[in-house]
Amino acid sequence: MPRSHRRDPDRLLPLDPTLRAIARELYRAVADAPILSPHGHVPASLLRADEPFGNPTELLVVGDHYLTRLLHADGADPHLIGMAGAVADPRETWREVARRFHLFAGTATGYWIEEELSGVFGIDTPLDAASADEIYDAVAEALSTPAFRPRALLERFRIDVLATTDDPLDDLADHALLQAQGLRVAPTFRPDAYLDPDGAAFVGRAEALLAATGHPATFAGYLDALRERRAHFVGHGAFSADHGVVEPFTIDLEPGEADRLLQRALRGESDAAENRALRGHLLLQMAGMSVEDGLVMTIHAGVRRNHSSATLRTFGPDTGHDIPLPTSFVDGLRPLLERHGLEPGLHLALFTVDETTFSRELAPLAGFYPSVYVGAPWWFLDAPDAIARFRSAVTETAGFYRGTGFIDDTRAFLSIPARHDTARRADAAYLARLVGEGRLSHDQAGRVARDLVDAVPRRAFKL
Template sequence: MVPAPTVPTARPLAADPDRLFPADPSLRPLARQLYERVADLPIISPHGHVPASWLAEDTPFTDPTSLLITPDHYVTRLLHAHGVGLDALGVGQGPLSEPDARAAFRILCGHWSVYRGTPVRYWLQAQLTGIFGVDVRPSAETADAIYDTVAAALATPAFRPRALFERFRIAVLATTDDPCDDLSAHRALADDPTWTGRVIPTFRPDRYLEVGARGWRTDADLLAETAGTEVGDYAGFVAALEARRAHFRAHGAVSADHSHADVRTDRLSPAEAERLYRLARSGDLTPDEAVALRRHLLWEMGRMSSEDGLVMTLHPAVARNHHRPTFERFGADVGADVPVTAEYVRALAPLLSDFGTHENFRMVLFTIDETTFSREIAPLAGFYPSVFAGAPWWFLDAPEAIRRYRAAVTETAGFGKTSGFIDDTRAYCSIPARHDMARRLDAGYVASLVADGRLEEDEAVEVVEELVTVNPRRAFRL
């Protein structure tokens, strides 16, 4: 480890070993004991956004900014909210020059205080201390020294993607992939005798289901070409999707991920589906018809899941690219996405009436609308054998929100119908800190049930262990 140069005025940076445990002295010791049972267990990450090519190629990370700042919209959005332009952070640009990378890193460190109370601060601090050995608090004064420390580390073999994968104790890592992706990186890993990790693709067909979107016809043509089928009629389109799912299954995929404005699964008659599909092909679909066909296609995805066993994960209800000028300049996924309300109960009734008790069908429900935790998600997961409550996602992927999630979901659905923690991140180095956060918080919640007289200690141990080892494997059929 390269030590950070001394900065006289710098304050220390260190991780509190009891962080995130309940402050209450009657709960903390038990929480700590429970946490210690799971602290070092391997990480199962069944949904995320790290590119498989990083591991296939094992290319060294180029600089601290490209690793920790630019691709992580959690980090960039709050700087933007404090007046920093996204361009200054490298967003929407090619590789950064060293001066630009360093300048962006200075901005982050100089704005360290804006992250107070946020999980971004928590994860960044955990990465700096736990992975890179930084021991001074980020600030304008310490920025360059910290940059140098991290950059020096990244230049060493121990910080290449594969070495970190092993150091992070990752047992399974899922990527998220376009149905037309040839999955060559996954294949390369599978074919590499020196690689023993498990990296699996996830089928993410959103754009092919958004039949009213500009560009859909081109996308559908690409799908046809990739699948080697015709998509002139609805049956052909469905066959193309099925072919690509089979391709993903063959490369290890266990789930298909879906994110649309809603999760309605209203089924159309075959004739109506065919009629709307042909209108989509000719570009004559009205917006309402496009929505109707997309909802039917989501039902169709569920039908396929009941057949091929890909677990269906739902990440709905985000107003994407809320700020038009930002989208026009920087593109998607730069932090300008904002949650809206979600509705699951009526939306999923058609699909769940058809496949909700099908032994081959599994569905994991995610939300960024907390109101659905106790009202909809827990009751659905508490009845349907196929339904699992997904871990808090995105804006809710934070200590207080996770505590609210457990408090809201457990009483109706218990622990066994929850997915286990899902990091869903592009920030590779934050994966251990995120899972560690969840383990600490779950230990605290379970300890509170013991203090409540609702759980015995031996059961508490089983719960925290199963949440890490059993739940994600059960929900994702791993």
Template sequence: MPTTTVLDPDRLLPVEPRVRDLARELYQAVASEPIISPHGHVPAAQLLDGVRFADPTDVFLTHDHYVTRMLIAAGASFAELGLDPTRPADPRAAWQILASNWHRFAGTASGYWLAHEFASLFDVHEELDASNAVRVYDAIDARLADPAFTPRSLFRRFGIEVLATTDDPLDPLDAHARLAADPRFDGRVLPTFRPDAYLDPEADGFAERVERLLATTARPASFAGYLGALEERRAHFIRHGAVSADHGVVEPFTVDLDPAEAERLFGAAVRGALDPAEARRFRGHMLLQMARMSVDDGLVMTLHPGVRRNHHRPTFERYGADTGHDIPVRTELTDNLRPLLERFGLEPRFHLVLFAVDETVYSREIAPLAGFYPSVYVGAPWWFLDAPDAIQRWRSAVTETAGFYRSSGFIDDTRAFLSIPARHDTARRADAGFLARLVAEGRVSLPTAHRIARDLVDAIPREVFKL
């Protein structure tokens, strides 16, 4: 039976012996440090007392579009994978599909994370395949029934110190309040303000969302009322512990409009009467307004542009968002963000973390921006790029221009709760390898490399995300 090598103590470290020795030393110094996860999508309700995982398929497959998209590409149907809300799927049958296609995940980050979870949490050290699918499913299912495997218990076991969720602006944040008031839970779970659907007049349901926003806050249906409503909801999030506002846009275009034009575009937006050029200007002005609000209230602004959401519209209409067909596009930041940065780039309270899925912008745009503007930080490799080789490419692209201390620290950006330790461990190993090479080449001293390795997992994310 093939055996996974995912728990090799030197996994992901450089192969050259001297560099590997250095990397091993650097990694071991930070391997057990607490996890700070300032951006992700695990719901707070999952950590409430008494909540349990449903079954292995629900844990590892259904909610992880890294996994489901590859199985769809291999020919599986949405219904078979449990992604059709009108047709409940057999979780064992879906697991059989994963096991039968396990070889397709070789060399991928998602395959590595899953193997790490199977081995480290469930003592499953054999490669999945069609013949052992039932046995492995049953072994994991039995372990999930153990009280030590509730999400809350694993939160402690994983050593998570800070976990940020991603939340709709009108979410009452009841689950966060219950966690904060629970004397038996000492973790720090922070909501994150995610207003995209309330800022884009071309988003489905935009007018209805704005109407609910204004009604919830008792604000007038004017542009000033709309801005005040967003500010009020941000204050609600801050009262519940939020430290950041997250923005996912296709294009990071910003523009500073005069009040009369902003009012006109807002009125047309809620009537559904904007043409594409006007909708772009409204979005661009609202992104600038979000920066203005971050200066005022202190929320860190994270911006991750360059993804065409729901690329296959028929799939979106039938199965909804986050079903595996969000595809990267080319991104330009230098000119698009200039109006925003000219107004707010030197503001001492403003923190802007720039992520990208277009690797070409790291050295050309993001690192130089972070190398001048004290407000700008280089976001960690994200989504399609949060993999070992991509992390190394990212470090090489940005470090010579911006250094280590203009970066954000790692973010796991995951909906798959059990993958959090695997993802952070990957980043720590990749950074240890990068630092070891600099030490071996005489570019960084070993004591400095140790300090950087520690700061990358602690001091840097605390500073960037105001923790």
């Protein structure tokens, strides 16, 4: 590959020579630290089966909605780029991505793909139409070797903890097998479909939950059914419960009113206002259960899922058409915090894609409530410049220790080390500036850099 060029070892670090030297030292101290991945979407079945990845397109393109959304915006054929799932001709799909790869110049997606090709496969040749087949063949050859099977990569990436995201009725057999073999792959309780009466699957999921647990179809019985499944997750090593909501809204209802709303929802008779109230009360109840069983409660809020109805009908969810919304936490979560915010057992991690809330809401909340942690930059914000803005927005109010540490939140297994490395470099750059401005000593910055990749996430997620 004659056009190969080495990745800049100082990428993402400051341009100023003095600050770059400081940042380089801080980064080197954490560059090879083990990865803690307390929230993500890599399935446990991938590691349990430990089978070779199919081909470069299946691994790096299909299902990566970070990638497919911008290709779709440029007019690429949705079927060709894998929005519908498996593709007819993986090599031609790869060529299409390569032909349009210039679209990703300056984007986090482009940076991560280059990091994966370089860091995982040792390929530094720029991806374009001319190099597409060479790179495809090189990746395919690597994937055929034992060193590139999932478990070998897990060890190579130094992932000490990997959390998956799982349906409450999952039997978690894959997790039990992996844990018996010494791998810390933890399930995460994700009850969204059982808490949102506006969801098309709510009635069916609720009925299945009640049938599986044998509890009555009352509000108290429904809560008991959820408690039983949470206990199943705790017994299989879970340390968090994750909630993806459009709005972070909670409300404290009287038991009789909560039961009335549930009955109407189960009969399909409830209106939008009733559904909102039931959804908000169930979210508050989840906080109470986290106080009881110790599961860290994470709330990922503020995304309009499936913005394109036509795309949803044709290709389904998680195909690149989720769009951020303005989000407000202070009033919406006040009922939850009034009831549970001072409970010593509650850890509440708040994630948003609305940057305006970082300094206005999340940092002040985390700067007072012992239970609240500021979630890391997430989704559209998990990029170098956005991470720097996040640090500037929250640090002066909440410091470095009221956060969760970085989370990769990814389905793309091979991108995990690239994403964590991005955060480590961005944090080293930010800390170097504080040292250069006399706001931190070298020793203080070194401790913070180390804690951000270890002590901070261990504390927030009770690892």
